[in-house]
Amino acid sequence: MKTNERTLATLNETAEFLRRRQGFLILTHRRPDGDTAGSAAALCRLLRRLGKTAWMQANEDLTEKYRFLYDGLIAPAEFQPETVVAADVADENLLPESAQIWRGNVDLCIDHHPSNQGYARLTLLDAGCAATGELVWRLALLLEAPADLAFCQGIYTAVATDTGCFRYANTTAQSHRAAAYCMEQGLDCQAVNQAFFETKTRARFQAERLLFERLIFSAQGKIAVALLTQREIQAIGAGPDDLDNLAALPRQVEGVSCAVVLIETGEDQYKASVRSDGGLDASALCARFGGGGHSRAAGCTLKGPGEDCLARVTAAAQEALGYV
Numbered sequence: 001m002k003t004n005e006r007t008l009a010t011l012n013e014t015a016e017f018l019r020r021r022q023g024f025l026i027l028t029h030r031r032p033d034g035d036t037a038g039s040a041a042a043l044c045r046l047l048r049r050l051g052k053t054a055w056m057q058a059n060e061d062l063t064e065k066y067r068f069l070y071d072g073l074i075a076p077a078e079f080q081p082e083t084v085v086a087a088d089v090a091d092e093n094l095l096p097e098s099a100q101i102w103r104g105n106v107d108l109c110i111d112h113h114p115s116n117q118g119y120a121r122l123t124l125l126d127a128g129c130a131a132t133g134e135l136v137w138r139l140a141l142l143l144e145a146p147a148d149l150a151f152c153q154g155i156y157t158a159v160a161t162d163t164g165c166f167r168y169a170n171t172t173a174q175s176h177r178a179a180a181y182c183m184e185q186g187l188d189c190q191a192v193n194q195a196f197f198e199t200k201t202r203a204r205f206q207a208e209r210l211l212f213e214r215l216i217f218s219a220q221g222k223i224a225v226a227l228l229t230q231r232e233i234q235a236i237g238a239g240p241d242d243l244d245n246l247a248a249l250p251r252q253v254e255g256v257s258c259a260v261v262l263i264e265t266g267e268d269q270y271k272a273s274v275r276s277d278g279g280l281d282a283s284a285l286c287a288r289f290g291g292g293g294h295s296r297a298a299g300c301t302l303k304g305p306g307e308d309c310l311a312r313v314t315a316a317a318q319e320a321l322g323y324v
Contacts, residue, residue: 007121008118008125009122009124010124011142014110014122014124015139017108018050018108019050021082021083021107023053023081024044024047024054024082024085025054025055025056025057025083025085026043026054026055026056026086026087027040027057027085027102027106028040028086028099029086029090029094029095030059030061032061032062033066033162034066034157034162034196035131035132035159035161036088036089037066037157038069038131038155038157038158039087039110039131039136039154039158040087040088040154041069041070042151042153042154042158043085043110043139044056044073045073045154046136046139049145049147049148049151055076055079056073056074057075057098057099057102058075058098059098059099060097060098061096061240063239063240063241064241065241069153083107083108084102084105084107085106085109086108086111087132087136088132089111090115090116090292090293091116091119092117092119104119107121107122108121108124109122109123109124109125110124110136111125111135112126112127112128112130112131112132112134112135113125113127114294114295115293115298130170130172130175131159131161131162132158132162133154133156133157133158133159133178134175134178136154136155136158137178137181147185149186149187152187153182155182156178156179156189157192157196159178160179160196164248165193165197166179168297169278169296170296203237203238203242206237207238207242208246210228210232211226211246211249211261214226214228215250217256218318219257219321219323221256222323223256223321223323224256224259224260225260225310225314226250226261227261227263227264227306227307227309228261228262228263229306230264230265233264246261247259247260247273247297251276256277257276257277259274259275259276260274260314262306265301268303268304269301269302270302270306271299272299272301272302273298274286274293274298274299274300274313274317275296275297276296276297277296278295278296279321280317281295282295282296282297283295283298284320285298285316286298288300289301289302289312289316
């Protein structure tokens with residue numbers, strides 16, 4: 001199937017593509033999360049186990065939380081790839097500045113976002129997967145590549161973080177099978193779970209406190225929104241990892257169908273994270289502001305004064321839920 005001269009590939013076609021090609025450079029998206037970092041790292045290790053030359057593009061937005069996944073995999077400055085692959089990157093605009101050189105030249109994209117723009121020459125897309133890591137795992141099985149613990153660490157991190165440790169509605173039987181595979185290979189999943197889901201910095205606790213203090217409810221309690229400024233964030237000493245997935249918390253409040261958290265990222269610029277219980281399409285909501293993602297978890301960037309941005313996204317959420 002072709003879209004704008006680009007091709008959607010099956011799992012078998014993608015596996016054959018990987019068998020034929022050499023010299024891989026793997027890209028991740030801006031502000032990398034567990035899925036893009038984990039699936040990219042696992043793919044890189046998979047290709048190396050197949051005897052390929054494979055590296056990951058350095059990502060200047062990488063935080064300490066995911067740095068271990070990149071260990072030993074970052075491409076040297078002189079490396080010239082033959083094949084460029086994007087992992088979990090739905091849109092070229094989501095590439096970090098260091099990877100913008102590859103715009104228009106991505107050979108393969110492996111992704112699970114229904115909002116994928118089809119920018120790569122070849123795209124393996126399955127929106128039924130909870131994480132791109134599941135697709136990389138299925139490719140490894142198809143290619144009969146021997147697994148190691150580092151590969152499993154990438155797969156498990158990708159799947160566990162994108163499913164909220166297998167609690168989110170996107171979790172499927174396949175998600176559990178991928179996790180079981182990693183456990184069968186000897187991965188200490190409890191250590192990963194503890195690091196990502198049970199351990200919080202003091203700054204994270206302060207960020208959560210600040211979030212709940214700033215919450216504004218509307219639409220009979222179905223919508224919860226909050227805005228955090230850089231001044232407030234700096235005052236509690238919170239870094240990017242401390243602010244990760246904050247929007248999931250107000251969604252846990254009884255009766256809340258849609259949660260939106262705006263975080264100031266620059267002068268008159270805010271990153272919005274939207275979480276939904278399915279009552280509205282989070283991706284469609286964010287698309288109104290040039291963003292996208294999944295039906296229950298999506299994001300976008302808004303520009304303008306903070307209170308104006310908050311009012312605009314609140315009004316859009318109210319309209320989506322029929323409160324106008």
